[in-house]
Amino acid sequence: xxxEFVKIxxxxxxxxxxxxxxxxxxxxxxxxxLPFLILAFLFSYLPLYGWIYAFYDYxxxxxxxxxxxxxxxxxxxxxxNEMQRAEVIRVLRNTFGMNILGLMTSVxxxxxxxxxxxIKSTWYKxxxxxxxxxxxxxxxxxxxxxxxxxxxxxxxxxxQVLMNVGWISEPINYLASDSYIWIxxxxxxxxxxxxxxxxxxxxxxxxxxxxxxxxxxxDGAGRFRLMRHVTVPGLIPTFFVLLLLSIAGFIxxxxxxxxxFQNAINxxxxxxxxxxxxxxxxxxxxFSYSTAVSILKSLVSVVLLFIANRLSKMIRGETxx
Amino acid sequence: xxxxxxSRFSLFSILNYTMFGLFTLLCIFPFYYLFINTISDNDLxxxxxILFFPEGxxxxxxxxxxxxxxxxxxxxxxxxxxxxxxxxxxAASAFLGYLFTRSEMWGRKFWYRFLILTMYFNAGIIxxxxxxxxxxxxxxxxxxxxxxxxxxxxxxxxxxxxxxxxIALQESAQIDGAGYITIFYKIVMPLITxxxxxxxxxxxxxxxxxxxDTLFLVNDSKLFTLQFILYRYLNxxxxxxxxxxxxxxxxxxxxxxxxxMTIQTTVTIIVVAPILLxxxxxxxxxxxxxxxxxxxx
Numbered sequence: 001x002x003x004e005f006v007k008i009x010x011x012x013x014x015x016x017x018x019x020x021x022x023x024x025x026x027x028x029x030x031x032x033x034l035p036f037l038i039l040a041f042l043f044s045y046l047p048l049y050g051w052i053y054a055f056y057d058y059x060x061x062x063x064x065x066x067x068x069x070x071x072x073x074x075x076x077x078x079x080x081n082e083m084q085r086a087e088v089i090r091v092l093r094n095t096f097g098m099n100i101l102g103l104m105t106s107v108x109x110x111x112x113x114x115x116x117x118x119i120k121s122t123w124y125k126x127x128x129x130x131x132x133x134x135x136x137x138x139x140x141x142x143x144x145x146x147x148x149x150x151x152x153x154x155x156x157x158x159x160q161v162l163m164n165v166g167w168i169s170e171p172i173n174y175l176a177s178d179s180y181i182w183i184x185x186x187x188x189x190x191x192x193x194x195x196x197x198x199x200x201x202x203x204x205x206x207x208x209x210x211x212x213x214x215x216x217x218x219d220g221a222g223r224f225r226l227m228r229h230v231t232v233p234g235l236i237p238t239f240f241v242l243l244l245l246s247i248a249g250f251i252x253x254x255x256x257x258x259x260x261f262q263n264a265i266n267x268x269x270x271x272x273x274x275x276x277x278x279x280x281x282x283x284x285x286x287f288s289y290s291t292a293v294s295i296l297k298s299l300v301s302v303v304l305l306f307i308a309n310r311l312s313k314m315i316r317g318e319t320x321x
Numbered sequence: 322x323x324x325x326x327x328s329r330f331s332l333f334s335i336l337n338y339t340m341f342g343l344f345t346l347l348c349i350f351p352f353y354y355l356f357i358n359t360i361s362d363n364d365l366x367x368x369x370x371i372l373f374f375p376e377g378x379x380x381x382x383x384x385x386x387x388x389x390x391x392x393x394x395x396x397x398x399x400x401x402x403x404x405x406x407x408x409x410x411x412a413a414s415a416f417l418g419y420l421f422t423r424s425e426m427w428g429r430k431f432w433y434r435f436l437i438l439t440m441y442f443n444a445g446i447i448x449x450x451x452x453x454x455x456x457x458x459x460x461x462x463x464x465x466x467x468x469x470x471x472x473x474x475x476x477x478x479x480x481x482x483x484x485x486x487x488i489a490l491q492e493s494a495q496i497d498g499a500g501y502i503t504i505f506y507k508i509v510m511p512l513i514t515x516x517x518x519x520x521x522x523x524x525x526x527x528x529x530x531x532x533x534d535t536l537f538l539v540n541d542s543k544l545f546t547l548q549f550i551l552y553r554y555l556n557x558x559x560x561x562x563x564x565x566x567x568x569x570x571x572x573x574x575x576x577x578x579x580x581x582m583t584i585q586t587t588v589t590i591i592v593v594a595p596i597l598l599x600x601x602x603x604x605x606x607x608x609x610x611x612x613x614x615x616x617x618x
Binding site for chain 2: 027028048051138146149150274295302305
């Protein structure tokens, strides 16, 4: 039956009809995707409209139509008002400080992977890999809960053990203290992410051509020589991709971590840019000023993204965007 | 194989095994420590005497904690957002990923870029918060679900995965008269289950762990999630005291009497338990997932 049908209509008519049905189905496909495109618009594009709040003296009671337009006032107070300038500089210092420490620890997953592949026992290697990736899957709230219990002054494991051993005579309150807070946060990040971070490198090592190892062994290379001259060079591309990606996201990293660990004592050193925006914006309802800070942050992250992209092009000849 | 035998007991190997052993212990000890404290004598535990092994084992803390006001409801909220959020996100990722492989879609390139672009910019916390408020998503359960349905990264993964499957299967179904939906459901879905499983696990863990959406958008205690409740318990002495009053019904001995600390510890274990339970089964999926992601990145 279909073949008969095809014979009756002329070729010209046929192609017209075909085009029509293709066009029809092409709209159909679009309409099927439309609800999702609307969701993306609502949650990603529409918030950009909220940037106008930075140019008004917005008060929730009046609404945006009644609030006075103030132009760049909020942006200029950020730099001209001495107190606010000091605040912004402080949170930027915290953001950059902790993130740079974080970037410096990004070599640890490489080292982890390098040494893990040296372990010959398969079950041991597997066990290490499974158990060390576990912390990556718990939330920062849970990490906070762990730290809260393990380091508590009255009953916490760490204080108890240290006192039993006799290293300290008084329990130390690790959470309510501002000393070394950047380093503490970095170490926690390392605890949480190290095993997981190494997975990619372990995969990359598995992908290195075995002939390279054979050849190097024939030339008399030992374990460390193989590492230095075969494995490490094989890992460098992956390392750079990940490093560049983390540079692009660096200014918005870690809100949750720093939020749960902030308290009255460490607030000064732990408040990163996003936390600052939250604290002044949502907790204190100064919407306009914090939107202005938000906008600057977004601009900085776009700049960082482009820098990372340019660097990536220079180093690897490939872009990340 | 000669060098292998030699290296097996070398100093390097011993050091290497020890270091990894120590780090592994460091990773799992907190889980273990909290757990033994929840099942031990509460009096000993509150004096910090339970360090390595449980003592005076009892399960009263778990029974008591379920009487704590609001905890059951929070559990329901957490479970429902995890289940519903995961189903919708995975279904949407699969469907959209499929639609974007159909080159005849109207404006395909443009709309694909429209989605992908959202990965690279972010309006910021405050504009996002105001938008959510204007959309009526303050104190609304859907605030947990809707913003996470369309995730560009998931769509890239699914699209790439479909493109690596044989297109001839889809074509022959089309010749047999199957429509787009039928092809998606009968041909594409079965082919891409591995990637969908990976996405499902990642989404579920993300939903379960999510904390900031409750923090920003919810102040109605009926919609609090377990993560949020736990955070509050760790920080607010008042709500803990209230909990204690509600949970200590009937006579209990000192060793089984809940203390603020046992409630905090027990809730922590309850929040972490689902992850610990699914983790061993899905660990290889996690690993596979990050690999597939890495190939794309």
